[in-house]
Amino acid sequence: MTKSEKKIDFEENISELERIVTELESGNVNLDDALTKFNKAYQLSKECDQKLKEVSESVNKIFTEEGKLEEFHIEEE
Amino acid sequence: MNNNRYITVSQLTSYIKYKLEQDSHLELIYLKGEISNFKANSPRYSSFTLKPAHSPISPITFATNTKSLTFVPEDGMKVLVECRIGVYEATGNYQVYVNDMMEDGIGNLYIAFNQLKEKLEKEGLFRAEHKKKIPKIPRKIGIITAPTGAAIRDILSTIKRRFPMCETILFPTLVQGELAKDDIVKKIGIANTYPLDVIILGRGGGSIEDLWPFNEEIVARAIYNSSIPIISGVGHEIDFTISDFVADLRAPTPTGAAEMCVPNRVDLINLVNQYQKRLVQIINNKIDNAYEVLNRYKNSYVLKNPMSLYEKLEQNFDYLYERLFSSIKLIINNNTNRLNKLENSYVFKNPNMLFIDKLYNYQDLVKRLNLNINNIIDNKRNNYIKLLGKLEVLNPISTLKRGYSITKVNNKTLKSVNNINIGENIKTELEDGFINSEIISIERK
Numbered sequence: 001m002t003k004s005e006k007k008i009d010f011e012e013n014i015s016e017l018e019r020i021v022t023e024l025e026s027g028n029v030n031l032d033d034a035l036t037k038f039n040k041a042y043q044l045s046k047e048c049d050q051k052l053k054e055v056s057e058s059v060n061k062i063f064t065e066e067g068k069l070e071e072f073h074i075e076e077e
Numbered sequence: 078m079n080n081n082r083y084i085t086v087s088q089l090t091s092y093i094k095y096k097l098e099q100d101s102h103l104e105l106i107y108l109k110g111e112i113s114n115f116k117a118n119s120p121r122y123s124s125f126t127l128k129p130a131h132s133p134i135s136p137i138t139f140a141t142n143t144k145s146l147t148f149v150p151e152d153g154m155k156v157l158v159e160c161r162i163g164v165y166e167a168t169g170n171y172q173v174y175v176n177d178m179m180e181d182g183i184g185n186l187y188i189a190f191n192q193l194k195e196k197l198e199k200e201g202l203f204r205a206e207h208k209k210k211i212p213k214i215p216r217k218i219g220i221i222t223a224p225t226g227a228a229i230r231d232i233l234s235t236i237k238r239r240f241p242m243c244e245t246i247l248f249p250t251l252v253q254g255e256l257a258k259d260d261i262v263k264k265i266g267i268a269n270t271y272p273l274d275v276i277i278l279g280r281g282g283g284s285i286e287d288l289w290p291f292n293e294e295i296v297a298r299a300i301y302n303s304s305i306p307i308i309s310g311v312g313h314e315i316d317f318t319i320s321d322f323v324a325d326l327r328a329p330t331p332t333g334a335a336e337m338c339v340p341n342r343v344d345l346i347n348l349v350n351q352y353q354k355r356l357v358q359i360i361n362n363k364i365d366n367a368y369e370v371l372n373r374y375k376n377s378y379v380l381k382n383p384m385s386l387y388e389k390l391e392q393n394f395d396y397l398y399e400r401l402f403s404s405i406k407l408i409i410n411n412n413t414n415r416l417n418k419l420e421n422s423y424v425f426k427n428p429n430m431l432f433i434d435k436l437y438n439y440q441d442l443v444k445r446l447n448l449n450i451n452n453i454i455d456n457k458r459n460n461y462i463k464l465l466g467k468l469e470v471l472n473p474i475s476t477l478k479r480g481y482s483i484t485k486v487n488n489k490t491l492k493s494v495n496n497i498n499i500g501e502n503i504k505t506e507l508e509d510g511f512i513n514s515e516i517i518s519i520e521r522k
Contacts, residue, residue: 011214014345017352024359031367038360045353051242052346058241060233062224063248063267072247074233 010051013044020044087166094164097171103162108173109181112154125150127158127173138165141175147315148180148284155181186285190292193319197294202301208325209306214340215274216243219305221264222279224249228331232279232310235335240342246271252280257290262299269305276303277338278320279310279331291318300324310334477508494519 020041024034062072084092097103110127117123123146124138139158150156159177164170179187197203218236222228224247236245248264251257261278268276278300280291290296291311297319300307309324310331321327328334379385424430469475473483483506484491491497497516505512 010216011212014214014349017349021352021355021359024363025355029363031363034360034363038356041356042353045349045356048349049346049353052342052349054242056242058233058237059244061244061246063246063264069246072245074230 010048013048017041017044017048086169090164090166090169093169094166097162097164100162105176106160106162106173108158108160110156110158112150112156113152115150115152120144123150125152127156138170139173139175141178146178148183150178157181157184183285186289190285190319193292193294193297194322197297197319197323202297203322207301211306211308211326211338212274214240214345215338217271217273218243218245218338219268219271219273219276220245220247220279221250221261221268221276222247222331223252226281228252228279228281228310231330231332232277232335235332236339239336240339242342243339246273251290253283253287253290258293258296261290261296265296265299265303265307269303273305275338276305276307277310277331277334278307278324279334280312281331282313282316288312288316288318291320293319296320297323308334308338474508477506482507482512494521 020037023029024037024041029037060072060074061069064070108127110129112125113128115123115125121142121144123141125141127139139160156178157180158173158175160173160175163172163174165172201207220229220232222232229247233245236243246268248268250264251260265276265278278291280288288311291309300309300320300323306325308326308328309318309320310328310333311318311320312330314329314333326337328337374380419425429436473481477483485504485506486497486501491503497503497519499516499518501516503514503516505514
């Protein structure tokens with residue numbers, strides 16, 4: 001389902017990104033592998049960047065007494 | 078009267094102050110009573126009196142640091158006070174300076190709190206190993222708190238500010254009163270049926286009685302048994318509830334809970350940008366290095382002068398060839414010299430030299446042989462002649478010459494007279510013939 005896919009993308013993307021950067025910085029990667037990994041990592045970073053910059057309203061729901069989820073709007077002060 | 082030492086009232090007060098403040102018994106006193114005439118005179122200083130008092134007319138004033146109060150004192154409230162005694166010189170009255178104060182009934186609550194805390198701690202409910210990890214970037218967040226009030230407002234606004242790209246579900250609950258604990262437990266249960274990444278359990282500030290539902294055992298166990306991690310943000314920074322201890326993460330306030338719950342979008346963007354920069358840096362470095370290495374090799378002597386590879390071989394070859402050539406020459410020269418030497422040698426030129434000895438030997442031997450042979454022949458001849466002489470002498474014919482004769486009878490030579498008889502015929506040989514006779518008589522010698 002898209003929500004959990006999104007979640008896997010995001011947090012795992014950032015972890016993967018960090019992992020690749022650390023690996024490349026360690027200097028033990030040959031040039032070919034380095035280029036492949038670089039491309040992958042840069043791609044990930046662009047995806048993350050894009051998602052983060054998406055202007056999105058946070059979705060707030062509330063669990064009602066009837067046991068359903070409805071949209072929830074905070075009462076303004 | 079005139080001989081006595083006279084002092085002033087202020088000196089007397091000073092002395093009384095000194096005496097009272099010196100007394101160790103008056104340094105720390107515990108009092109119990111009911112507050113009356115509570116006045117928050119300034120943000121820092123409040124005063125009240127404690128009933129039953131010595132005299133309602135000039136009450137003993139209690140002074141306390143308003144800020145240090147953990148609750149809002151009210152007239153009529155029963156309190157337990159830890160204090161020390163001082164003298165206010167201006168009025169000569171003694172004063173009570175309050176170090177600490179708490180509500181009397183509250184003592185029981187504190188005891189219950191500590192007892193439950195110990196009990197649950199012994200059971201291991203607070204152990205760090207049991208605490209679940211809070212996901213760094215949650216996308217679905219459950220919130221259990223009152224549907225109105227500062228807490229939910231602060232939580233939602235914090236999330237919206239920091240990380241709007243997530244979904245929140247509020248499970249509204251009672252947060253104080255007798256019914257609250259069951260409601261909280263129920264809502265934790267319901268929240269666990271949803272695919273949430275994390276739950277915030279929050280409540281605004283309040284007194285220990287207000288916050289009490291979050292110190293209840295069933296709530297603590299519900300938090301412990303929750304399979305979704307729970308961040309507890311109850312009360313103010315200084316409030317610690319059992320829920321805080323058993324939760325997977327404690328935040329000082331509901332806002333704090335929201336801050337710990339979601340990352341800041343701006344921080345994440347910066348982080349990602351940082352990674353991008355680092356990536357580009359790394360790859361550029363790698364490429365530069367690779368270029369450097371390549372150029373180094375391109376500029377290497379061998380690649381620029383590939384013939385140099387052959388040069389060495391050629392040199393080797395020339396060298397070996399020369400060596401071979403001169404070696405062979407040397408051998409040929411040597412052999413030629415030897416040959417010449419041999420050809421010019423005395424022996425070669427006079428081969429008879431080799432056997433001259435033998436020749437001499439041979440000649441010598443031949444001589445000797447001849448000599449010896451001649452000797453032998455001479456000897457033999459002499460011998461022969463001698464023998465011949467002897468033989469001549471011995472020759473019966475010679476004997477015959479000398480007058481002797483040979484007599485034979487029946488062709489057998491007669492040597493003895495015994496061998497013959499009278500009347501037998503004998504033949505006698507003389508040098509020049511034969512005589513045939515008959516025996517007439519025999520004479521023995």
